[in-house]
Amino acid sequence: SQQGEEDPQALSIQEGENATMNCSYKTSINNLQWYRQNSGRGLVHLILIRSNEREKHSGRLRVTLDTSKKSSSLLITASRAADTASYFCATDRGTALIFGKGTTLSVSS
Amino acid sequence: NAGVTQTPKFQVLKTGQSMTLQCAQDMNHNSMYWYRQDPGMGLRLIYYSASEGTTDKGEVPNGYNVSRLNKREFSLRLESAAPSQTSVYFCASSEVPPGSYQPQHFGDGTRLSIL
Numbered sequence: 677s678q679q680g681e682e683d684p685q686a687l688s689i690q691e692g693e694n695a696t697m698n699c700s701y702k703t704s705i706n707n708l709q710w711y712r713q714n715s716g717r718g719l720v721h722l723i724l725i726r727s728n729e730r731e732k733h734s735g736r737l738r739v740t741l742d743t744s745k746k747s748s749s750l751l752i753t754a755s756r757a758a759d760t761a762s763y764f765c766a767t768d769r770g771t772a773l774i775f776g777k778g779t780t781l782s783v784s785s
Numbered sequence: 786n787a788g789v790t791q792t793p794k795f796q797v798l799k800t801g802q803s804m805t806l807q808c809a810q811d812m813n814h815n816s817m818y819w820y821r822q823d824p825g826m827g828l829r830l831i832y833y834s835a836s837e838g839t840t841d842k843g844e845v846p847n848g849y850n851v852s853r854l855n856k857r858e859f860s861l862r863l864e865s866a867a868p869s870q871t872s873v874y875f876c877a878s879s880e881v882p883p884g885s886y887q888p889q890h891f892g893d894g895t896r897l898s899i900l
Binding site for chain 2: 707709716717718719721724726764772773774775776777778
């Protein structure tokens with residue numbers, strides 16, 4: 677069963693705009709991770725945020741975590757065409773990661 | 786620096802045929818995983834191996850078997866393929882299981898069609 681659910685399912689923006697994706701989950705977690713998947717490729721790890729952290733930055737990425745609302749958001753600033761991909765959140769459940777269904781981001785130039 | 790390598794990249798099978806998907810990692814990771822990805826379903830865990838010598842069922846194990854051949858290799862076998870197993874299969878590895886704050890590294894997938 678899916679643990680994380682991303683919102684929106686699809687997002688289309690122009691280059692230079694910011695993109696925000698949200699993830700909600702159901703049970704308590706140790707950490708939440710975000711992954712990117714380019715078409716026809718495997719998933720690539722972007723960022724991990726621990727349950728005791730509220731915000732984390734990595735380059736143009738900003739992730740927030742609200743454990744009281746069981747939600748996380750991924751912000752990509754100054755989007756580029758190369759950011760076009762699907763983005764997944766994943767939460768840990770013991771020895772496994774549970775992935776959401778993903779947000780498909782399309783950045784047009 | 787290959788990371789996680791999956792073979793084959795594409796395969797077409799007939800219903801009832803058997804096949805083994807191969808996965809190897811060169812990062813000296815302890816944990817390995819097999820997922821399937823279907824349209825609109827995200828990734829679902831089939832089996833995982835937390836460490837060499839151990840394997841455990843994930844969310845959707847029916848119709849599959851796995852072998853952790855050694856620390857590097859983790860194979861997935863379809864004994865009698867069914868059309869419902871048409872999917873993209875991903876292998877992943879991590880240094881330790883997810884609860885220890887380690888990311889997973891993915892291969893580029895095997896696209897499997899069963900007619």
